[in-house]
Amino acid sequence: MSETPQRAGGRGTGREDGRTARARATRARIVAAATRLFTTAGYTATSIAAIAAEAGVSEQTVYYAFGTKRAVLTTALDLAIAGDDEPVPTLGRSWVRDALDDPEPLGQIRRQVAGAGDIYLRVAPLLDVVRSASTTDPDLAEVWTANIRQRLSVQRVFTEALARKTALRDGLSGDDAADIALTVLSPETYNLLVRDRGWDHSRWQAWAVDALTRLLTEL
Incomplete structure (x- = not known):
């Protein structure tokens, strides 16, 4: 069961699911972009700004989603090892x-x-x-x-x-x-x-x- 209270007509859950899906897709796009840059330019030479540009998002979006460049890398590593984002x-x-x-x-x-x-x-x-x-x-x-x-x-x-x-x-x-x-x-x-x-x-x-x-x- 969802922990988010459902609004009248059941539309609240749908909107929340939509936001979650968009956030998940954005994180995936950032991770994919970072992986390309890390494996071609190297970790040190890859900046948050470069990752944002490669992913087509703002730097603030990268910081909001991950916080640090290390977190982007460790997330990319975890996803590549697992092959999916299931916990x-x-x-x-x-x-x-x-x-x-x-x-x-x-x-x-x-x-x-x-x-x-x-x-x-x-x-x-x-x-x-x-x-x-x-x-x-x-x-x-x-x-x-x-x-x-x-x-x-x-x-x-x-x-x-x-x-x-x-x-x-x-x-x-x-x-x-x-x-x-x-x-x-x-x-x-x-x-x-x-x-x-x-x-x-x-x-x-x-x-x-x-x-x-x-x-x-x-x-």
């Missing part, structure tokens, strides 16, 4: 549940790599922006550190599930297994192979499945 964390996503529920260890690894690959198709360039800017911008250093921590938490859940399905290689500890998965499925590795070395996405995906299988299990 569902990574571990609650259907592809993660499907991977964790797969009874076969190799099936889990394949689903895990496919899901990570889908994310990197959307977010790898933007993550590279964050990583690069984090060396000189303390705010983005925090964002990058938090992103690594979040990815590690996800990989720990995956490796714990894998260990329940098959023995880890040579008594590998859970922490070491998560670190290995974090490295293999990192945006740095993805960008190195796909962007810098010219691998296509399917080749990276096959390599990542093979690497995780060999490094984590006796399969």
Whole structure:
């Protein structure tokens, strides 16, 4: 039920929904514009004014919607990782549940790599922006550190599930297994192979499945 009282004739809810939809569309346009600028000009060189001009809105609209340039970037990052603006964390996503529920260890690894690959198709360039800017911008250093921590938490859940399905290689500890998965499925590795070395996405995906299988299990 709506928390906004409905006005006579039911028109109040419709007007509120219209405003919400317009605000959501404006935020999406700002995020898309910022993403284009961040990934071409870089974070430091991209100003709020440039984002506003690219999005076709006023600077005040950007400030009203997000407050800071960092908030624009983190929102863009969250949306690219998720693939939508639904408030569902990574571990609650259907592809993660499907991977964790797969009874076969190799099936889990394949689903895990496919899901990570889908994310990197959307977010790898933007993550590279964050990583690069984090060396000189303390705010983005925090964002990058938090992103690594979040990815590690996800990989720990995956490796714990894998260990329940098959023995880890040579008594590998859970922490070491998560670190290995974090490295293999990192945006740095993805960008190195796909962007810098010219691998296509399917080749990276096959390599990542093979690497995780060999490094984590006796399969």
